[in-house]
Amino acid sequence: MAEKIKLWGRANSANVQKVVWALEELGLAYERVDVGGKFGGLDNPEYEALNPNRLVPAFQDGDLTMWESHAIVRYLAATYGEDKIWPADPRQRALVDQWTDWTSSTFQPAWLAIFVYFVRTPSTVHDAAALKAIVDKANAAFEIIDRNLADKPFLAGDTLSYADIVAGTSLYRWTNLNIERPAFPNVEAWHQRLLARPAFVKGVCVPFADMLAK
Template sequence: MLQVLGRPNSVNVQKVMWCLAELGLTADRSDIGGAFGGNDAADYLGMNPNGKIPTLIDGDYVLWESNAIVRYLCDQYRAGHWYPDTAQQLGHANQWMDWYQTALHRPMTTLFWQLIRTSPEQRDQAAVDSAIKECAGFWKMLDHHLADRDYILGDHLSMADIPLGCAAYRWHSMNFERPGLPALKNWWTRISERPAYQTHVMLPLT
């Protein structure tokens, strides 16, 4: 039985849970991290010395870092085109997954923490405005990429859509004025029709 350690409202846990469901896999998920704690316990740190969630346990194999887990699951338990079919498609999938992690994730995290986890009285409006501007620039890049394709790699979903797809829910669900990015919105609408995405990603923002 696959095991996922991590609370369900973490965007990084959501990537893994959505991926598992799309591959037709089930996993036993435990609430670790945030208010649940446990990620600083010695047994957890023995598996994941980074002390963050998620951690995947697959038999005697342990893996952490959400994008690495998504890549592993798609490769190990292949279904559909979730793991890219060619080295060149794999290159593009990794490009967009790494881009999310190194570019978009930081300002999206600022926005999420400021708008969802900070009271209006404590909110730093300058940080919010700056994060919206930075995120909008990145989402515009993706909007441009999606102008002539349904999904990140073309006409089918792949692991490349997973990290950005999770972030797109947050981008479209938080309360602020977004620039009109029609290709991005259409891609996100297509993804939001998927039951696995609805179950594991479209959760209340907390």
């Protein structure tokens, strides 16, 4: 029998959450091992052999060992997705890749900067102007998503793709942090659509209060 898929990484890591969501979405059996954050373990030579960056996630499927969350999600989509989260049509696939690459280059750095601010900065020393500058940058990226979703339910079209998985992981934290959020009705409708999916709720809606600076 094939070895079970093994995912290394704490459940409250955004990049691990993408992989959990994809695994759940595809109904795959897997084992997740808590490493990173308060669990430590990333500096062990055994872990470094799985991910030389000493970051989570790391991933194993049989004799395949790999890292980089988006590449892992793409692998799962290609191997087990059939036509589910990995469109076969090259033109549709191009749009999925576009939103996925944009998430890496632009969107994730923008929204994660807000989270990192709350992780590193105790509320007693919050600098309103500095926080606003970070939040404005993230909101500009959310606005691009909002405009895109004006005429479609998911980022690349009519059905959920792995682009929704890598970008939608932002929504739980973004909506649960104490920040000013302009009304983005299409983002909100997308969020509600994702909340109806048990795989999103299990993978992404993971409490994070204990990660924030007091």
